[in-house]
Amino acid sequence: MKTGVIIPAAGFGLRYLSPEKKLLSLIKDEPLILYTLRNFLKYPGLNPIVVVVPDGEMELFSKVLPINYCEKDLRIKEGGRTRAISVHNGFQSISKEVEMVLIHDGARPAVSYDLIQNILATTEEKGCAVPVLKVFDNVAAIDSEGRVSYTLNREYIRLVQTPQGFKKDLLLSAYQKVKNWEVFSDEGSLVYAAGYSVYPVAGDSENIKVTIKEDIVFTEYLMGRNKK
Numbered sequence: 001m002k003t004g005v006i007i008p009a010a011g012f013g014l015r016y017l018s019p020e021k022k023l024l025s026l027i028k029d030e031p032l033i034l035y036t037l038r039n040f041l042k043y044p045g046l047n048p049i050v051v052v053v054p055d056g057e058m059e060l061f062s063k064v065l066p067i068n069y070c071e072k073d074l075r076i077k078e079g080g081r082t083r084a085i086s087v088h089n090g091f092q093s094i095s096k097e098v099e100m101v102l103i104h105d106g107a108r109p110a111v112s113y114d115l116i117q118n119i120l121a122t123t124e125e126k127g128c129a130v131p132v133l134k135v136f137d138n139v140a141a142i143d144s145e146g147r148v149s150y151t152l153n154r155e156y157i158r159l160v161q162t163p164q165g166f167k168k169d170l171l172l173s174a175y176q177k178v179k180n181w182e183v184f185s186d187e188g189s190l191v192y193a194a195g196y197s198v199y200p201v202a203g204d205s206e207n208i209k210v211t212i213k214e215d216i217v218f219t220e221y222l223m224g225r226n227k228k
Helices: 032-041 058-062 083-094 113-126 168-177 187-193 215-226
Strands: 003-008 046-053 074-078 100-103 128-134 139-142 148-152 158-160 164-167 199-202
Touching: 003 032, 003 083, 032 046, 032 113, 032 215, 046 058, 046 083, 058 074, 074 083, 083 100, 083 168, 083 187, 100 113, 100 168, 113 128, 113 164, 113 199, 128 187, 164 168, 164 187, 168 187
Parallel strands: 003 046, 003 100, 046 074, 128 199
Antiparallel strands: 100 164, 128 158, 128 164, 139 148
16 A cells, blocks of 8 residues: 655654754764654655654755655655644645555654564554553552552553554544544544544564653664664
């Protein structure tokens, strides 16, 4: 099935606590966003690929991304005030061209070929797939006064990653059914809110999302090891 990719890269990076833009932070002399993008450029059959960037910064990202010297159909689209709006902008720009879509955080540069492959296979079979990780630590709920109120059963808890895969018609239907779609933090939860089943695929512990400055250190290690 013809599959496009949306890479939201328009976030403000408020937890990153650095004057530099998170996705333009250098890892071994190259911007973080390039590592993320390359994983999808290398995977066969994914077209088009849309990187959604902050409003007003298309020129800046155009200088970083290989728009004019790439074998694939690589595009840049302006984002919105929330991640959901940015993804929606990207989806609208390719929805008439594809049958399936992968949505992947721009700040996850270590996504593996195997994970992309598994998400694609499950999406094609079941319509929707998200990568998840088991939780091994105890998980506690905190009350309004900052006290532990109860412990959650970790057997039923999973950490959700990207890329998340959807058949185009299913995601389009979810946008139409859920009126406040712009507040959702990921499209898997949006699809679930629309009443559809969301199918888990085993995630990858190395597929980290760079959120704080310290995450760059581990990412540098991963990128250096993968180049060997």
